[in-house]
Amino acid sequence: MPKAFNTEYLLYIDFDNTISRGDVLDSVVEKFAEGTVWQVLENEWASGKIGARACLDGQLRSIKATSEALASHLDSIIIDPGFAQILKVTHEHNIETAILSDNFDLILNPILKRFGFSHIACYSNHLERSGETFIPSFPYWNKDCPGCAHCKKTHFIPRGEDVRKVIYIGDGRSDICPSLNSDIVFAKDSLLAYFTKSGLSCIPYNDLTEVAEKLTHLIYDNITTH
Ligand SMILES: [Mg+2]
């Protein structure tokens, strides 16, 4: 019989610039986008004129790449070695764990496979290839939260009968919505800046090795930031 999940915690982690070193989606768009539409969209998103879905939809429709070219680019991506340590901790304690990403399955799957993480649940936007072009879609878009492309909180809100504490690990703008709905937040970069500016509590980190260590303490000492 499979062991029951830990009844105290549930862990979600972002992918780009959290698990991966640097932002993989940005690197794909910058490398393969044709023309300058992607930059116009990026600026409109950054200034709040358009939401993330409109931005990503236009950017992904503007890229062109052969399977070989994309695969070779994805082969150059490296990930934070601390991710394996986090998985070791969550595995030891049977903490249900999933990746929540604003990236796309077609881009994430080869990377997760190469590092041996295909068995980890991963929810993302969806991308299909059509020749050398791509068709994005957004299965987790939430009409009540139009700023998100993949509204990550929909995987754990509403909580219903689930009383487990949600641990969230992230770095950027798409992590704000789920973080505001989590119990324990590990934050770096712009997510940390947002939490600091808003006077909200979170656990700052630099890399995932640090998160794995703090996570171990948190589980053993049952320390929370709330
Ligand atoms: Mg990120």
Ligand SMILES: [Zn+2]
């Ligand atoms: Zn949202």
